[in-house]
Amino acid sequence: MMTDIHFMKPGVDYKLCFKVVVSSAEAKFDDLEQTSAAFTIIERLFYLTIDQQPIASAGAVMSKQPHIAVRVVGDGRLAYPLTKQFYVTVNMTSTATSANGVAVMEGTKNISVSGVHANFTDLLIRDSYGPGFVLEFTSNFDHVVSTPSFDVAFKNDYYPVFNSSITTLFSYENETVNTVFHDFDASDSDTGLSGQVRYYVTSTPNTTCFKIDSNGVLSLNATLDRELHDSYDIRVVASDKAPIPYNKEAVINLKVTVGDVNDNAPLWNCTSDKLEVNIPETATAGTAATNCPVGDLDLNTVLSYRVVSEDDSDDRFRMEVNNGKIMVQYSLDLDNVTSA
Ligand SMILES: [Ca+2]
Ligand SMILES: [Ca+2]
Ligand SMILES: [Ca+2]
Numbered sequence: 387m388m389t390d391i392h393f394m395k396p397g398v399d400y401k402l403c404f405k406v407v408v409s410s411a412e413a414k415f416d417d418l419e420q421t422s423a424a425f426t427i428i429e430r431l432f433y434l435t436i437d438q439q440p441i442a443s444a445g446a447v448m449s450k451q452p453h454i455a456v457r458v459v460g461d462g463r464l465a466y467p468l469t470k471q472f473y474v475t476v477n478m479t480s481t482a483t484s485a486n487g488v489a490v491m492e493g494t495k496n497i498s499v500s501g502v503h504a505n506f507t508d509l510l511i512r513d514s515y516g517p518g519f520v521l522e523f524t525s526n527f528d529h530v531v532s533t534p535s536f537d538v539a540f541k542n543d544y545y546p547v548f549n550s551s552i553t554t555l556f557s558y559e560n561e562t563v564n565t566v567f568h569d570f571d572a573s574d575s576d577t578g579l580s581g582q583v584r585y586y587v588t589s590t591p592n593t594t595c596f597k598i599d600s601n602g603v604l605s606l607n608a609t610l611d612r613e614l615h616d617s618y619d620i621r622v623v624a625s626d627k628a629p630i631p632y633n634k635e636a637v638i639n640l641k642v643t644v645g646d647v648n649d650n651a652p653l654w655n656c657t658s659d660k661l662e663v664n665i666p667e668t669a670t671a672g673t674a675a676t677n678c679p680v681g682d683l684d685l686n687t688v689l690s691y692r693v694v695s696e697d698d699s700d701d702r703f704r705m706e707v708n709n710g711k712i713m714v715q716y717s718l719d720l721d722n723v724t725s726a
């Protein structure tokens with residue numbers, strides 16, 4: 387089976403003649419000859435395809451240059467051999483909404499087809515970035531093909547890098563606003579906006595207690611209250627200044643522990659500041675008349691109790707210093723007072 391026969395010129399009444407040729411003529415092969423029916427060779431029609439789509443960052447030679455191929459209408463095969471010289475010219479259109487200027491394409495925009503390929507090598511788009519770029523390729527025989535709309539990125543090769551790996555911070559509650567926690571520093575190897583770093587901080591639970599300035603100094607923005615939150619998970623982010631979504635970020639996750647300060651007065655666990663109790667006169671000495679302990683929101687609180695004033699001339703009650711219970715000290719039976 388022959389697989390690579392081709393015809394250089396169109397025409398009619400072509401025939402293919404096949405016969406056996408042997409090195410030493412022998413009469414028995416003389417009649418092994420066959421001629422095909424007449425057929426017509428029509429002119430090949432061509433079209434262009436984009437075999438490599440461009441990938442571009444603004445201001446830099448495209449990291450992937452467009453590669454164009456000439457193919458045959460019908461079976462789509464590469465158009466080997468081309469008998470005429472082909473050229474391909476590229477033009478750009480842009481509807482980029484985030485463009486920061488008028489899009490300009492530079493580089494060699496008209497190249498000759500080598501074999502069946504036109505591979506651009508030095509195209510670059512500058513002064514604009516964002517989605518909505520289209521390249522249109524036209525041959526000198528008016529074949530046209532266009533890329534899908536594509537995105538020109540803002541050139542940004544490197545992520546910011548923090549120079550510290552701190553993971554925990556501590557602060558007592560009630561520290562004054564602007565108290566500094568840490569001075570972060572991050573660097574970025576790009577040039578221009580892509581190499582400049584800004585900082586921001588977020589926290590869980592969400593709070594505005596932390597702030598970070600343009601130099602990376604993390605400090606207190608509002609007073610902490612350990613009784614509200616005793617720790618925070620915070621993210622310190624260094625982002626370069628390339629426009630979103632082309633910016634790159636580095637993150638440090640920190641646990642902030644809030645230390646306790648004795649900033650709460652004890653509170654009776656009662657609903658009012660006046661407590662009335664009824665004690666049967668049969669209550670014996672050592673019975674607790676009340677048990678209304680005190681709570682304190684602060685940590686590790688040691689409480690002591692004392693009576694400030696009393697109307698108990700018979701000394702029938704006493705308060706326990708360590709737990710605040712008011713105990714019956716003598717029998718309340720007025721007819722039979724005995725010592726406890
Ligand atoms: Ca960068
Ligand atoms: Ca507090
Ligand atoms: Ca406290």
Ligand SMILES: [Ca+2]
Binds near residue numbers: 649650652
């Ligand atoms: Ca306290």
